Amino acid sequence: MTTERTRRRLPRRVREREIVDAALRVFAQRGYHAAVVDEIADLAGISKPMVYLYLGSKENLFVACVRQAAEALVTAFRQAADSGDGPQLRLWRGLSAFFAFVAEHRDSWVILHRQTPEQSEAITEELERARESVMAEVTDLVRRGIDEGGADARLGAADADFVASALVGAADSLTDWMERNPQETPERVALRLMNMIWVGMRDVLGGEMWSPPGDSVG
Amino acid sequence: MTTERTRRRLPRRVREREIVDAALRVFAQRGYHAAVVDEIADLAGISKPMVYLYLGSKENLFVACVRQAAEALVTAFRQAADSGDGPQLRLWRGLSAFFAFVAEHRDSWVILHRQTPEQSEAITEELERARESVMAEVTDLVRRGIDEGGADARLGAADADFVASALVGAADSLTDWMERNPQETPERVALRLMNMIWVGMRDVLGGEMWSPPGDSVG
Amino acid sequence: MTTERTRRRLPRRVREREIVDAALRVFAQRGYHAAVVDEIADLAGISKPMVYLYLGSKENLFVACVRQAAEALVTAFRQAADSGDGPQLRLWRGLSAFFAFVAEHRDSWVILHRQTPEQSEAITEELERARESVMAEVTDLVRRGIDEGGADARLGAADADFVASALVGAADSLTDWMERNPQETPERVALRLMNMIWVGMRDVLGGEMWSPPGDSVG
Amino acid sequence: MTTERTRRRLPRRVREREIVDAALRVFAQRGYHAAVVDEIADLAGISKPMVYLYLGSKENLFVACVRQAAEALVTAFRQAADSGDGPQLRLWRGLSAFFAFVAEHRDSWVILHRQTPEQSEAITEELERARESVMAEVTDLVRRGIDEGGADARLGAADADFVASALVGAADSLTDWMERNPQETPERVALRLMNMIWVGMRDVLGGEMWSPPGDSVG
DNA sequence: GATGAATGAGCATTCATTCAT
DNA sequence: TATGAATGAATGCTCATTCAT
Numbered sequence A, B, C, D: 001m002t003t004e005r006t007r008r009r010l011p012r013r014v015r016e017r018e019i020v021d022a023a024l025r026v027f028a029q030r031g032y033h034a035a036v037v038d039e040i041a042d043l044a045g046i047s048k049p050m051v052y053l054y055l056g057s058k059e060n061l062f063v064a065c066v067r068q069a070a071e072a073l074v075t076a077f078r079q080a081a082d083s084g085d086g087p088q089l090r091l092w093r094g095l096s097a098f099f100a101f102v103a104e105h106r107d108s109w110v111i112l113h114r115q116t117p118e119q120s121e122a123i124t125e126e127l128e129r130a131r132e133s134v135m136a137e138v139t140d141l142v143r144r145g146i147d148e149g150g151a152d153a154r155l156g157a158a159d160a161d162f163v164a165s166a167l168v169g170a171a172d173s174l175t176d177w178m179e180r181n182p183q184e185t186p187e188r189v190a191l192r193l194m195n196m197i198w199v200g201m202r203d204v205l206g207g208e209m210w211s212p213p214g215d216s217v218g
Numbered sequence E: 001g002a003t004g005a006a007t008g009a010g011c012a013t014t015c016a017t018t019c020a021t
Numbered sequence F: 001t002a003t004g005a006a007t008g009a010a011t012g013c014t015c016a017t018t019c020a021t
Helices: A012-030 A039-044 A048-054 A058-081 A086-106 A106-113 A121-148 A157-180 A186-205 B012-031 B036-045 B046-053 B058-081 B087-104 B106-113 B119-146 B157-180 B188-206 C011-030 C037-044 C050-053 C058-081 C087-104 C106-113 C121-148 C158-179 C187-207 D012-030 D037-046 D046-055 D056-083 D086-103 D106-113 D122-147 D157-178 D185-207
Strands: none
Touching: A012 A048, A012 A058, A012 A106, A012 A121, A012 B058, A039 A048, A039 A058, A039 A121, A039 C037, A048 A058, A058 A086, A058 A106, A058 A121, A058 D046, A086 A106, A086 A121, A086 A157, A086 A186, A106 A121, A106 A157, A106 C037, A106 D012, A121 A157, A157 B157, A157 B188, A186 B157, B012 B036, B012 B046, B012 B058, B012 B106, B036 B046, B036 B058, B046 B058, B046 C011, B058 B087, B058 B106, B058 B119, B087 B106, B087 B119, B087 B157, B087 B188, B106 B119, B106 B157, B119 B157, B157 B188, C011 C037, C011 C058, C011 C106, C011 D086, C037 C058, C050 C058, C058 C087, C058 C106, C058 C121, C087 C158, C087 C187, C106 C121, C106 C158, C106 D185, C121 C158, C158 C187, C158 D157, C158 D185, C187 D157, C187 D185, D012 D037, D012 D046, D012 D056, D012 D106, D037 D046, D046 D056, D056 D086, D056 D106, D056 D122, D086 D106, D086 D122, D086 D157, D086 D185, D106 D122, D157 D185
């Protein structure tokens, strides 16, 4: 005599994925600490002990979320950035993919970049790993752009790093701007951002540079 | 000859300020939820009830931190950005002040821009107010720069908004970059960021624009 | 062979009842504010979180106590007062039941009638509801007695109300008297009280009334 | 240089009385535990340490309130009940005084008769003493009435006690009834109550007694 | 005499985590 | 596999009480 709604027996992988998906939403909405395992279990449609059976701990669950979010983002980004000729086109595609991803998977982005630094070693490490992996993709793209653009001696690793950092930060911030301007497409936002940075970068590389009058900054 | 550890009796105002300062550090390090009022009290060198007597609640304490951080930042920024001729010089000074501020008051910046969105109405509102006040300063500066730079018809409020948003995001991100590159001065970082954005913006305004080949972005 | 002190696992309903029973005792002994949830949990043989899991809050727990106490008392009273011929017999049985109930469930009566008025809306409301339901039973009985006794024009609702109020107050007070005179049975106490009030009431209805000499009371 | 509102220097007795008066109101409104010393101090228009300087502790403050309330009530009652000829007149005057007192000094009555039993020895004792002193007055009055009315052998101390207990309880309860019926004067309420009880008592003493049919109660 | 400043101790409530079934 | 029942350990907040001035 089974109940109407028999307890679903799902393969481990599927269950696990469902749990992480639920967790992603709750963590993103409430933040790590304010998130309550009970709510995650509810949202996943299972009981709390199952969460622990599959993921071990809240901490570990969060780590899994970070990992999944990072993987998804990097995949989307790399796929886009690997196709096309010329650094500009690739960067534009990459940024477009980024904005598209964030627009569609807001939660993942929040998990990756809007978390208050946690005390937990494991979480900190995973977040760092994740952020680095994202940054690496962008830096790589930028560097290749610089190289192909014919960089002169003044430009080194630090510059690509600098540009990439600024780019990611700007992109993150524009994420909110997009929410306030819903008529804009990811492609258009990416294009605008790119032009702003890229053209400036190119010119700066070309030696055109503004300096404060009479002041030797260093 | 008083003992080192007699109960120090301080006037209300002083104590209040000390508490908020302590709270700023703890909130920045742990985040709102993970922060524990006990630790704040300890750091301020007093007992927990004093925190509640003076600030009322954890929530209110956080709001006070936000308010103080925002005021300090805006003051520093505006002071710098109000002096000097020409939009570029002013923007550069503003950005320099910003980076100097963040380098020196890391906690304040973390409070303002690295908080997981909280459920609390009061906090959300105060944070929004604070962020807007910061953004407004930057947007204003950017807009004046555009105007004086001779903007054509294509540029409106949305553009200043867009540029400001990207600028703030980039600056935020570069905040971390500065930590990883401690030999850089705020002035130099500001200069680099400025050139990148400014020159790019100017050229884009001037009609120079890259577009994906054969692709109508919209 | 299970250990005496394994965590006893009881179905929700049973536990809930046990908790309310324990709470009833503690609230009665200490009063709402002085009562400590820890003690209630101890007495119920469980941990504090269970109390909150099942009853939600101290306030709600108290409300549950009031509800249970009122229900029990009203049931006992009504059962007794509904049987028997003639208003006198019914009133006597009702009062006997009341005294028996209070003697046996002192705590319930204390909860219902000896609580310092609380600030809490919920508690105030529930207590009012409970007291009214008790009073209604008595008033009803008194009114029927008056009717059957052939009331004249001077008697209305206010009179039944007055008598019932005095009756309940007297009974409440005699509750303490009974504790000081343990050899008295509820039946005897009820009989004495009844005669005192009833005969007096009947005679007063019959027009026999004492007035202060020369004084027009109004 | 004195402030506009110089700190009033009052003789000890006066100050003490003001504090107790304030405490009376707060304790009555909130109950012993929920009452907060801060509020009492505020209401008395002084600072908290003064309360402790004068009264020593919250417990002691409450005891003082009980004492004052009891004294006032007993005084009022005795004064009224000592004048006039005949037990009936005296009882009526006493009850009238009681109802008048309660109507005017609700707080005192609440302190005396509506307090959840406290844990504190001192409080319990003082409350008992107070209640006994009130009850003694009433019992005395009742006993004298019985004596003068020519009681037969069946009536002893327990009976006066019983009647007094019922009387006080009824009066307490009618206190609320009066609030719901503000057009009634204390004198009228006293008269009604008296007639109900007195006539009944007299007749019962006279041998007129109702008994449950066929049931020997004891 | 009078008070602003300060705290030890306690209490309601919550939550990650684990058993017993 | 799956879960209802259960708890240890915090954590925000309050309050009677006491110093130092």
